[in-house]
Amino acid sequence: MKHPQQHPDLDQMKLTEVMAALSDPIRVGLVRLLSDGVERGWGELRAPVAKSTLSHHLRVLRNAGITRTREEGTRCFVTLRRADFDTRFPHLMDAVLDAAGSEDVGHHVGLASAEKLSGVRAGEEVNA
Amino acid sequence: MKHPQQHPDLDQMKLTEVMAALSDPIRVGLVRLLSDGVERGWGELRAPVAKSTLSHHLRVLRNAGITRTREEGTRCFVTLRRADFDTRFPHLMDAVLDAAGSEDVGHHVGLASAEKLSGVRAGEEVNA
DNA sequence: TACGTCGTTCGATGTTTTAAGAACGGCGAA
DNA sequence: TTCGCCGTTCTTAAAACATCGAACGACGTA
Numbered sequence: 001m002k003h004p005q006q007h008p009d010l011d012q013m014k015l016t017e018v019m020a021a022l023s024d025p026i027r028v029g030l031v032r033l034l035s036d037g038v039e040r041g042w043g044e045l046r047a048p049v050a051k052s053t054l055s056h057h058l059r060v061l062r063n064a065g066i067t068r069t070r071e072e073g074t075r076c077f078v079t080l081r082r083a084d085f086d087t088r089f090p091h092l093m094d095a096v097l098d099a100a101g102s103e104d105v106g107h108h109v110g111l112a113s114a115e116k117l118s119g120v121r122a123g124e125e126v127n128a
Numbered sequence: 129m130k131h132p133q134q135h136p137d138l139d140q141m142k143l144t145e146v147m148a149a150l151s152d153p154i155r156v157g158l159v160r161l162l163s164d165g166v167e168r169g170w171g172e173l174r175a176p177v178a179k180s181t182l183s184h185h186l187r188v189l190r191n192a193g194i195t196r197t198r199e200e201g202t203r204c205f206v207t208l209r210r211a212d213f214d215t216r217f218p219h220l221m222d223a224v225l226d227a228a229g230s231e232d233v234g235h236h237v238g239l240a241s242a243e244k245l246s247g248v249r250a251g252e253e254v255n256a
Numbered sequence: 257t258a259c260g261t262c263g264t265t266c267g268a269t270g271t272t273t274t275a276a277g278a279a280c281g282g283c284g285a286a
Numbered sequence: 287t288t289c290g291c292c293g294t295t296c297t298t299a300a301a302a303c304a305t306c307g308a309a310c311g312a313c314g315t316a
Contacts, residue, residue, distance in 0.1 A: 015227045020151035023144050024304085042263065050306050055264060057304090074262050074313045089227045095220035099143045152274085170293070178276050183294060185274090202283045202292050 005062070005069050007081075010088045013065035018089065021064035022096060027057050029106020031066060034080040035097050040111070042076040047109045133190070133197050135209075138216045141193035146217065149192035150224060155185050157234020159194060162208040163225050168239070170204045175237045 022028055026047050034040060047054055058078060061067040066085060070077045085093050100106065150156055154175050162168060175182055186206060189195040194213060198205045213221050228234065 015224070015231060015233055016151050016153055016156065019147050019224075023148035023151055025144055026304095028144065049304085051263075052265080052307075053305050059264085071263095076263065089223065091219055092223035092227060095217065095223050096143070096147075099217045099220060103143060105143055148273095177274090179293075180277070180295085181275050187294090188273095199293095204293065 005071065007062060007068055008065045010065075010084055013085075013088050015089070017064045018066065018092075021060050021066055024057065024060075025106045026054075026109055027061055027106075028096075028100050029109025030057065030061065030078075031080065032097065032100055032106055033109055033111065034067065034078060035082075035093075037080065037082060039070070039077045039079045042078070044112045045078075045109070046112055133199065135190060135196055136193045138193075138212055141213075141216050143217070145192045146194065146220075149188050149194055152185065152188075153234045154182075154237055155189055155234075156224075156228050157237025158185065158189065158206075159208065160225065160228055160234055161237055161239065162195065162206060163210075163221075165208065165210060167198070167205045167207045170206070172240045173206075173237070174240055 022031070026049060029047065030045065033045070042058075045054065047057075049057070058067065058069065062069055065081060065088070067078050068081050070079070080093075082093065150159070154177065157175065158173065161173070170186075173182065175185075177185070186195065186197065190197055193209060193216070195206050196209050198207070208221075210221065
């Protein structure tokens, strides 16, 4: 996509930026979704926001060094930069994921799978 | 002081609020300062902001459940709610403190000790 | 080539946050 | 009681953020 998507190096990651990135429920939800290490296509992601907003959230995560975006043709795939992140901020991701899991932060963020199979379109009814 | 200073219970603490509270360098600096477990008087704290702003930052930390404020006569004392916090968010504080230490977040926040001994007044020259 | 899809970027809007100063209320000392 | 100190709250202003819709550019396909 147009501009070549920059990802920060380990030593460019800033704690306060990471904390700010993880202070939004939708972004935490996305991180939880990616926490199994599986790469996900943009189109699989479901969140109760407009696509431009989702794009914005993914950029915040990317700029903070939390996720990596890979482009393939016209579509994008995201992964957690788990190893990098753990190197720079040991144990932080684990602690955040545990906490987020226990209070179910970002539960309205999910995958397309179920809805897609039942014919529901992108971005609909998920906000219910 | 006037209103009785409310502190959230363990189950009222919200991850995203905590993350937001820790996304500001000054607040992280305050947390680092308190991380030795010693209770500090308001007057000991030095940060390059106006007192109303410092009061605001301390309220954000308090509302997030990170610190506890105790009043004694006309002055206040703050402590980290370390045990509570660790119960609610295991390992999170350690991870944050480690990261903050390694990049020296909030280094402009400090104690009065040295300056006081040399006759410097509250809130001055620290912003240098 | 013309069209549709995909994700980003732009522009606008409303909300939240940071910040400082002024005014206030509580308390202790003179 | 009167004064001064301490920390909070209020007011105001500036900056940052979340959100959306529209427009755009890149790519694949008909």
